[in-house]
Amino acid sequence: MSPRGVAIPDVKAQLFDAAERLLLQKGPSALTGRAITKEAGCATGLLYNHFGDIDTFLAALFLDRAGRAGAAMTHLTKRAGTGAVVDNLMDAIETLSAGNLLALAGLAMARPSIVTHLGEALADGTLELDASERAFTAYLRAEQEHGRIRTDADVESISLALVGAAHQLLLTRGPHAADLHDRMRRTTSTLIEAFTPQK
Structure with missing residues (x-):
């Protein structure tokens, strides 16, 4: 009421x-x-x-947004072999940013008290803090099968670098920074070009 x-x-x-x-x-x-x-x-x-209490509320907010982002990320692997690899990855990163999941991850770091409220969700698998990283890894592996990423590429490390870069840029520049998209695209392009097979 x-x-x-x-x-x-x-x-x-x-x-x-x-x-x-x-x-x-x-x-x-x-x-x-x-x-x-x-x-x-x-x-x-x-x-x-x-x-x-406020921590229970913030934990519920985190779980709600994480669930939405996780559902959106499941479509990434289906795009393997179509479009440009960098474009596909950027669309996924922007999905995370639009869902504000990266900002919420910053909230969890700033207020560790909510992490204890997330323990049950972590324990039963409802919350997977590495879900975006694993989605990137699955996508890049699929692109290896399509021959668009070198087979010797360490896709787990590339995925970690992508998520880490997105977190860093968001936390240091804010979600509305004018150069956020351009900086993330340059970073993504640099990583992917290093592991794109030579024609």
Whole structure:
């Protein structure tokens, strides 16, 4: 219910969206219960009625967004052998950025208290912190089979480098930096060109 007693449709989604906006605009330190509910336009107690405490809420936000990003990343391997390898990888990286999963990973590092709330999801496999890295690896292996990535390429290391570069650029420049896309594309192109078979 809102402060005026009017039911709010899909309260959890509204709170998640509000927290995500605050995270992107002001960083992890801005994520207080009062700030989130104010951004969502609802009563402060609403968050605690649904989640108990702020860390439980933030863990639930992380799981929700990770699930969305994971589902989007499953389509990457299907693109092997089509389009340009760099374009396919950049589309996947932009999917992660658009889903703000990289920013949420930064939140987990800034607030380790939420990691304990993620323990059950980690234990039962619901949450896979390396899901994007593994998706890149599977895609690059498929491209090796198509002859578009050298067979001697260490695709696991390339995948780790891609994820690490995306995290670094996002955390140091912010999600709205003008050169974020160009820097990530240059990095991706450099990595892939080094392991593209010579014609």
